[in-house]
Amino acid sequence: MHGNFTYHNPTRLHFGEEAMSHLTGELKNFGPVVMLSYGGGSIKRNGIYDAVVAVLQETGKTIVEDAGVMPNPTYEKVQEGCRLVRDNHVDLILAVGGGSTIDYAKAVSASAYCEEEPWEKYWVNHKDPACPTIPVGAVLTMVGTGSEMNGGSVITNRKAGFKLGKVFGPALYPKFTILNPRFTMTVPQYQMVAGFYDIMSHLMEQYFAGTADCTTDYLIEGLMRSLIHSSRIAAKNPQDYEARANIMWTATWALNTLLKCGKGGDWEVHQIGHAIGLVTDATHGMTLASVSLPYYRHVMHDGLHQFKRFAVNVWGVRPEGKNDEQIATEGLACLAAWMKEIGVVTHSRELGVSEENLQQVADAVLILPVGYRTLTRDEVIDILRESL
Amino acid sequence: MHGNFTYHNPTRLHFGEEAMSHLTGELKNFGPVVMLSYGGGSIKRNGIYDAVVAVLQETGKTIVEDAGVMPNPTYEKVQEGCRLVRDNHVDLILAVGGGSTIDYAKAVSASAYCEEEPWEKYWVNHKDPACPTIPVGAVLTMVGTGSEMNGGSVITNRKAGFKLGKVFGPALYPKFTILNPRFTMTVPQYQMVAGFYDIMSHLMEQYFAGTADCTTDYLIEGLMRSLIHSSRIAAKNPQDYEARANIMWTATWALNTLLKCGKGGDWEVHQIGHAIGLVTDATHGMTLASVSLPYYRHVMHDGLHQFKRFAVNVWGVRPEGKNDEQIATEGLACLAAWMKEIGVVTHSRELGVSEENLQQVADAVLILPVGYRTLTRDEVIDILRESL
Numbered sequence: 036m037h038g039n040f041t042y043h044n045p046t047r048l049h050f051g052e053e054a055m056s057h058l059t060g061e062l063k064n065f066g067p068v069v070m071l072s073y074g075g076g077s078i079k080r081n082g083i084y085d086a087v088v089a090v091l092q093e094t095g096k097t098i099v100e101d102a103g104v105m106p107n108p109t110y111e112k113v114q115e116g117c118r119l120v121r122d123n124h125v126d127l128i129l130a131v132g133g134g135s136t137i138d139y140a141k142a143v144s145a146s147a148y149c150e151e152e153p154w155e156k157y158w159v160n161h162k163d164p165a166c167p168t169i170p171v172g173a174v175l176t177m178v179g180t181g182s183e184m185n186g187g188s189v190i191t192n193r194k195a196g197f198k199l200g201k202v203f204g205p206a207l208y209p210k211f212t213i214l215n216p217r218f219t220m221t222v223p224q225y226q227m228v229a230g231f232y233d234i235m236s237h238l239m240e241q242y243f244a245g246t247a248d249c250t251t252d253y254l255i256e257g258l259m260r261s262l263i264h265s266s267r268i269a270a271k272n273p274q275d276y277e278a279r280a281n282i283m284w285t286a287t288w289a290l291n292t293l294l295k296c297g298k299g300g301d302w303e304v305h306q307i308g309h310a311i312g313l314v315t316d317a318t319h320g321m322t323l324a325s326v327s328l329p330y331y332r333h334v335m336h337d338g339l340h341q342f343k344r345f346a347v348n349v350w351g352v353r354p355e356g357k358n359d360e361q362i363a364t365e366g367l368a369c370l371a372a373w374m375k376e377i378g379v380v381t382h383s384r385e386l387g388v389s390e391e392n393l394q395q396v397a398d399a400v401l402i403l404p405v406g407y408r409t410l411t412r413d414e415v416i417d418i419l420r421e422s423l
Numbered sequence: 424m425h426g427n428f429t430y431h432n433p434t435r436l437h438f439g440e441e442a443m444s445h446l447t448g449e450l451k452n453f454g455p456v457v458m459l460s461y462g463g464g465s466i467k468r469n470g471i472y473d474a475v476v477a478v479l480q481e482t483g484k485t486i487v488e489d490a491g492v493m494p495n496p497t498y499e500k501v502q503e504g505c506r507l508v509r510d511n512h513v514d515l516i517l518a519v520g521g522g523s524t525i526d527y528a529k530a531v532s533a534s535a536y537c538e539e540e541p542w543e544k545y546w547v548n549h550k551d552p553a554c555p556t557i558p559v560g561a562v563l564t565m566v567g568t569g570s571e572m573n574g575g576s577v578i579t580n581r582k583a584g585f586k587l588g589k590v591f592g593p594a595l596y597p598k599f600t601i602l603n604p605r606f607t608m609t610v611p612q613y614q615m616v617a618g619f620y621d622i623m624s625h626l627m628e629q630y631f632a633g634t635a636d637c638t639t640d641y642l643i644e645g646l647m648r649s650l651i652h653s654s655r656i657a658a659k660n661p662q663d664y665e666a667r668a669n670i671m672w673t674a675t676w677a678l679n680t681l682l683k684c685g686k687g688g689d690w691e692v693h694q695i696g697h698a699i700g701l702v703t704d705a706t707h708g709m710t711l712a713s714v715s716l717p718y719y720r721h722v723m724h725d726g727l728h729q730f731k732r733f734a735v736n737v738w739g740v741r742p743e744g745k746n747d748e749q750i751a752t753e754g755l756a757c758l759a760a761w762m763k764e765i766g767v768v769t770h771s772r773e774l775g776v777s778e779e780n781l782q783q784v785a786d787a788v789l790i791l792p793v794g795y796r797t798l799t800r801d802e803v804i805d806i807l808r809e810s811l
Contacts, residue, residue, distance in 0.1 A: 036438065036439075036604075036665075036668040036669055036671070036672045037665070037668075038439055039437075039438065039439030039440065039441045039442060040438055040439060041435060041436065041437050041438070042435070042436040042438065043433075043435040043436070044432070045431075045433045046431075047429060047430070047431040048429065048430040048431070049427075049429050050424065050427065050428055050429070050430065050684070050685075051424075051426055051427030051428060052427065053427045054427060057429065216424075247665055248652070248653075248669070249669065250646070250649040250653075250669045250672045250673050250676075251672075252649075253645035253646065253648050253649035253652075254642060254645045254646065254649075254676075255645075256645055256648075257641035257642045257643075257644055257645030257646075258638070258641065258645075260641050260644075261638040261640075261641035261642075264636070264641075265636075265638075277424075277425070277635055277636065280424040280425075280685075281424055281636070281637065281638045283424070284424045284638045284639075284684070284685065285638050288638075288642075296438070296672070297438075297668075297672065
């Protein structure tokens with residue numbers, strides 16, 4: 036465990052099939068006006084909307100409706116939410132949905148009373164809020180994100196030409212999150228497996244960083260093994276409660292700030308994925324899946340010790356009689372086979388990337404000076420081309 | 424992840440060689456009177472006492488000295504601490520030491536203003552405090568406990584004839600803990616490896632419980648592998664910072680409530696260990712080490728699937744051509760070899776247990792109706808006799 040760090044994660048997680056029974060108690064901690072933020076109509080079709088509204092009514096809350104949060108939430112929508120918060124003196128933002136909705140809720144929370152330009156302040160310059168913020172609570176309906184127990188908030192600003200992430204501090208973490216694995220079972224197969232890959236990417240982007248042997252490496256390996264095991268079951272039978280429950284719990288711990296302790300992270304796959312998402316509006320997890328293999332083949336030699344460890348400890352590759360490169364390559368082959376098995380997209384052309392918009396995507400890629408290798412723009416283009 | 428549960432752990436952890444630099448900021452969150460609770464003279468010899476007192480003085484705190492917290496803190500000492508808190512209107516209890524000191528601080532926190540008899544209320548009847556409690560902060564100097572990020576408080580009541588644990592809720596968790604791995608380096612080898620085994624026991628007592636495949640199993644396996652790896656290095660070279668840092672982090676996560684999620688626990692080894700500690704006053708981790716192998720051999724057939732998994736996933740036992748019992752037995756042999764390698768006590772007679780006091784120890788063992796098998800009193804005696 037290298038370096039100095041502070042770990043503090045105050046989010047209360049209520050997990051299980053009866054997790055919603057805690058909503059009444061949680062709502063008592065907040066004032067009377069609740070903004071109910073959600074996406075499209077899916078939570079209305081599957082009954083979650085009605086269940087949440089019933090509790091809000093029972094507890095005497097005034098509901099401010101805030102529908103239409105899109106899969107890649109836009110800065111324009113954030114500004115609309117801010118107006119709703121100010122106009123109605125909202126006391127709590129209750130986000131019901133997946134990562135996009137919770138990311139959006141945090142963005143609104145920090146921006147509603149911000150006296151500077153929020154996009155510049157938070158997403159471009161990574162400053163912290165100095166204004167009052169609104170407490171956020173969450174009911175999670177799709178796994179992958181980690182947003183349910185962290186300060187992450189990824190927002191798309193088409194005018195600026197970027198999809199960027201801001202990591203807020205613990206004051207912006209959801210105060211509570213309801214995690215009922217059954218709520219995730221109505222998500223279509225495509226979105227479900229995209230979420231599974233998002234989790235794997237969160238784990239890999241933290242695993243493939245740092246140089247020393249670290250307890251965090253072992254924790255990540257454990258979560259990867261759990262995810263691989265349960266995702267194979269869930270991809271075949273999405274109604275398997277145990278598998279879905281294990282995946283939901285893995286997703287939360289994959290990105291709730293624990294795994295960056297003592298290691299840092301890479302996050303370049305997420306940067307390339309965000310650029311694809313900006314240009315194509317493709318599902319987040321699929322954008323990551325489409326570029327991961329080219330990316331990791333590209334940086335494998337710079338972190339060979341860890342790619343070898345990945346092969347042996349995560350995929351059970353037998354090292355006997357093989358050199359490091361062979362072992363590492365075999366690990367990535369196992370990753371590729373698993374991706375095929377669960378059914379994620381492995382070619383970015385399936386998402387709408389082509390030779391025509393490849394430069395546009397590359398222009399939107401933020402190149403981070405961390406991880407095993409800092410890419411050049413030419414390398415980004417090589418990776419994107421290979422991903423087609 | 425079976426069942427319904429709430430996870431909430433608000434402790435702020437400051438980790439690293441410069442972790443003490445956060446003490447000033449933390450102290451600003453509390454009132455002017457700080458009770459400084461610690462054990463014997465070791466923190467005076469190694470400079471930690473002076474460093475803490477300097478920060479308390481710089482921040483203008485009034486210090487209430489509370490020395491002499493013993494390795495198995497007694498209920499009498501808790502009552503003394505309660506009087507100090509009440510007489511001096513203490514605003515914060517700052518525990519500087521290992522698990523005993525932090526356990527003691529929580530006991531005082533919950534008992535000082537308790538209107539009922541605290542021993543009966545908390546340790547016997549497991550009720551929660553209804554009275555005001557005092558915030559606790561911690562500077563950890565010995566790993567193993569987990570007390571730095573949970574509500575556990577084990578107290579010895581010789582008059583009642585029991586050493587019992589109470590698990591308080593998040594309000595009693597330390598508000599902050601300073602985790603500087605260098606602070607653990609002056610602990611003598613015997614106490615150091617006892618702490619390592621305490622960690623392993625926390626991991627095993629949560630691992631050997633439950634029936635289903637669970638993400639928590641994978642997390643525990645990861646932490647076990649990290650501990651085994653780093654403890655081998657640290658037992659040979661206690662000054663290896665990276666190994667000690669990994670072990671410190673593993674210890675915190677081994678018992679901070681994460682690993683009971685979705686699983687429950689067994690904890691019978693801790694009950695037998697507590698009884699040995701009550702009668703002999705032996706070092707806690709060593710009491711666990713002395714009875715673990717007989718205990719696990721005794722219950723192995725009741726949880727054979729998990730003992731097999733332990734052998735393969737934690738110790739790398741090759742399963743080919745072996746039946747389940749052979750694989751499980753090989754796993755326990757690996758555990759025994761590791762215990763020998765790091766140098767923990769594997770015979771309770773070395774701690775002062777004998778045929779003469781064996782019945783007395785057995786009388787003090789609390790038999791828990793959980794885990795793979797609920798022991799009879801005769802089985803407790805068999806296990807103790809085998810441990811001699």
